[in-house]
Amino acid sequence: xxxxxxxxxxxxxxxxxxxxxxxxxxxxxxxxxxxxxxxxxxxxxxxxxxxxxxxxxxxxxxxxxxxxxxxxxxxxxxxxxxxxxxxxxxxxxxxxxxxxxxxxxxxxxxxxxxxxxxxxxxxxxxxxxxxxxxxxxxxxxxxxxxxxxxxxxxxxxxxxxxxxxxxxxxxxxxxxxxxxxxxxxxxxxxxxxxxxxxxxxxxxxxxxxxxxxxxxxxxxxxxxxxxxxxxxxxxxxxxxxxxxxxxxxxxxxxxxxxxxxxxxxxxxxxxxxxxxxxxxxxxxxxxxxxxxxxxxxxxxxxxxxx
Amino acid sequence: xxxxxxxxxxxxxxxxxxxxxxxxxxxxxxxxxxxxxxxxxxxxxxxxxxxxxxxxxxxxxxxxxxxxxxxxxxxxxxxxxxxxxxxxxxxxxxxxxxxxxxxxxxxxxxxxxxxxxxxxxxxxxxxxxxxxxxxxxxxxxxxxxxxxxxxxxxxxxxxxxxxxxxxxxxxxxxxxxxxxxxxxxxxxxxxxxxxxxxxxxxxxxxxxxxxxxxxxxxxxxxxxxxxxxxxxxxxxxxxxxxxxxxxxxxxxxxxxxxxxxxxxxxxxxxxxxxxxxxxxxxxxxxxxxxxxxxxx
Numbered sequence: 001x002x003x004x005x006x007x008x009x010x011x012x013x014x015x016x017x018x019x020x021x022x023x024x025x026x027x028x029x030x031x032x033x034x035x036x037x038x039x040x041x042x043x044x045x046x047x048x049x050x051x052x053x054x055x056x057x058x059x060x061x062x063x064x065x066x067x068x069x070x071x072x073x074x075x076x077x078x079x080x081x082x083x084x085x086x087x088x089x090x091x092x093x094x095x096x097x098x099x100x101x102x103x104x105x106x107x108x109x110x111x112x113x114x115x116x117x118x119x120x121x122x123x124x125x126x127x128x129x130x131x132x133x134x135x136x137x138x139x140x141x142x143x144x145x146x147x148x149x150x151x152x153x154x155x156x157x158x159x160x161x162x163x164x165x166x167x168x169x170x171x172x173x174x175x176x177x178x179x180x181x182x183x184x185x186x187x188x189x190x191x192x193x194x195x196x197x198x199x200x201x202x203x204x205x206x207x208x209x210x211x212x213x214x215x216x217x218x219x220x221x222x223x224x225x226x227x228x229x230x231x232x233x234x235x236x237x238x239x240x241x242x243x244x245x246x247x248x249x250x251x252x253x254x255x256x257x258x259x260x261x262x263x264x265x266x267x268x269x270x271x272x273x274x275x276x277x278x279x280x281x282x283x284x285x286x287x288x289x290x291x292x293x294x295x296x297x298x299x300x301x302x303x304x305x306x
Numbered sequence: 307x308x309x310x311x312x313x314x315x316x317x318x319x320x321x322x323x324x325x326x327x328x329x330x331x332x333x334x335x336x337x338x339x340x341x342x343x344x345x346x347x348x349x350x351x352x353x354x355x356x357x358x359x360x361x362x363x364x365x366x367x368x369x370x371x372x373x374x375x376x377x378x379x380x381x382x383x384x385x386x387x388x389x390x391x392x393x394x395x396x397x398x399x400x401x402x403x404x405x406x407x408x409x410x411x412x413x414x415x416x417x418x419x420x421x422x423x424x425x426x427x428x429x430x431x432x433x434x435x436x437x438x439x440x441x442x443x444x445x446x447x448x449x450x451x452x453x454x455x456x457x458x459x460x461x462x463x464x465x466x467x468x469x470x471x472x473x474x475x476x477x478x479x480x481x482x483x484x485x486x487x488x489x490x491x492x493x494x495x496x497x498x499x500x501x502x503x504x505x506x507x508x509x510x511x512x513x514x515x516x517x518x519x520x521x522x523x524x525x526x527x528x529x530x531x532x533x534x535x536x537x538x539x540x541x542x543x544x545x546x547x548x549x550x551x552x553x554x555x556x557x558x559x560x561x562x563x564x565x566x567x568x569x570x571x572x573x574x575x576x577x578x579x580x581x582x583x584x585x586x587x588x589x590x591x592x593x594x595x596x597x598x599x600x601x602x
Binding site: 008009012019020022023025026027029030033041042044045046087088089091092094095096099100107110114117118120122124126129133175176181203208212237240241244256266270272275276279283286287289294298302 | 315318319320322323325326327329330332333337338340341344394397398401402404405412414415416417418419420421422424425426429430431432433434436438441457476477481530533535537538542556559560563564572573576579583584587
């Protein structure tokens with residue numbers, strides 16, 4: 001800092017070490033537990049020296065929890081949400097910022113009203129919607145086309161049922177979570193800071209709107225995209241309530257949900273070593289993404305949320 | 307809010323915004339309005355008969371001692387979670403901001419819990435606080451003589467989910483506080499130092515006021531986090547128990563709607579949550595725009 005304060009500096013480093021230790025302790029403890037055989041984990045207190053069962057526990061967790069399938073599902077869901085959100089909102093922001101059309105303000109307001117409301121506050125009706133994507137159309141059909149019309153048309157009573165279920169499917173896991181405006185907001189803010197001259201020059205060179213988008217806007221947004229990839233991947237990977245509701249088939253379950261099955265219940269043997277080994281496997285992918293892309297992640301986080 | 311130079315095209319802008327509008331309509335507006343409608347209806351568990359009852363579900367809700375209790379639990383839980391994670395985040399960020407060396411390393415060591423799913427954070431803390439194996443609960447027993455049992459004791463269970471939820475959020479707050487502190491002008495700090503202000507005084511009179519927008523923003527974000535994202539913590543660790551002691555408002559929506567199949571009440575609860583979060587958001591915009599504007 002400004003002046004030399006050796007005592008304060010010493011305290012700073014001591015407190016920081018304590019802080020880092022507190023933040024890291026649950027994971028260190030879990031790591032140790034994941035290396036121990038069950039007798040050692042059940043011992044009171046648990047030894048703090050790592051054992052040699054790490055691979056054994058990892059393999060057990062992998063097989064018992066069917067982690068191969070679940071991790072793949074998580075990966076598909078997280079990547080789908082990430083790609084979907086970024087693609088949809090970049091195009092949306094492009095439309096709002098670079099075109100002047102009659103319903104622009106309406107589109108802007110409709111999209112931005114969704115900014116703060118998480119899926120948790122509308123779970124029941126969203127679930128119904130996912131259970132039958134054509135539900136609203138069915139309602140429309142029932143009100144607009146009275147039974148007498150179909151009877152006259154077909155000669156006998158028929159029931160028109162429009163149904164498309166997204167339960168236990170990847171689109172069902174992904175689409176409802178793509179409906180949020182945070183990314184659109186960020187891209188809009190960013191597009192507004194791009195100098196007008198770029199667009200002018202592109203137009204003078206005869207570039208079409210889409211050429212401008214792919215050749216100029218997309219490369220300029222690289223940093224923002226990288227940042228959002230990290231944030232949305234973590235968001236998608238760690239989702240809980242929605243995948244819990246929409247998947248009933250174990251083959252469609254995501255890894256974060258599946259871990260529940262590894263936690264020892266009251267009358268089980270305390271297989272905490274296996275449960276924690278599983279937990280470590282499942283938390284690793286998002287942690288790696290955050291650590292590898294730290295620089296963009298921090299920038300993106302501070303930019304998006306404010 | 308619009309560029310002066312724009313592209314001329316009749317159909318393209320509509321086509322570009324269409325995916326977003328479609329998805330928002332299907333999975334946001336339609337469910338939201340459905341939810342509003344459902345909150346004013348009573349249906350039997352099989353969905354065979356539905357009666358329109360105006361605001362009866364809401365009246366019943368606010369007369370229900372279980373719901374009032376869950377409001378109380380939510381308030382205690384979210385306030386405590388926000389306070390713990392914000393104060394820890396601020397403290398660590400202040401230290402990290404002072405530490406001249408190892409800045410990158412320190413950040414790396416502190417940032418990663420952000421990526422841990424709330425549900426997994428719950429598992430880690432359940433292990434630490436387990437009544438028969440957990441090292442923390444055993445230490446509490448040894449040092450303070452009181453038995454710690456989140457499986458049977460409601461208060462202990464609430465403390466456990468607060469710790470699990472706050473732990474994960476510390477790194478999020480840390481990132482914002484560090485960013486906020488880096489935006490504090492060095493010249494201000496130096497001028498104050500020349501006037502003889504101690505590091506502590508400088509923190510209190512310069513850094514903290516300049517951080518107040520960040521602080522306010524984080525309070526809102528942490529409360530929203532505690533409301534919604536901690537569903538995973540509660541579901542993996544306590545499932546609302548013991549005896550409903552950790553049944554927060556969001557968890558109750560799930561329990562009443564999907565386990566109890568009481569659709570009317572569950573929807574009414576969703577509407578209450580929606581109103582609450584809209585209120586918080588509006589407050590945030592008004593407050594942040596008007597009051598907390600120190601930075602130029």
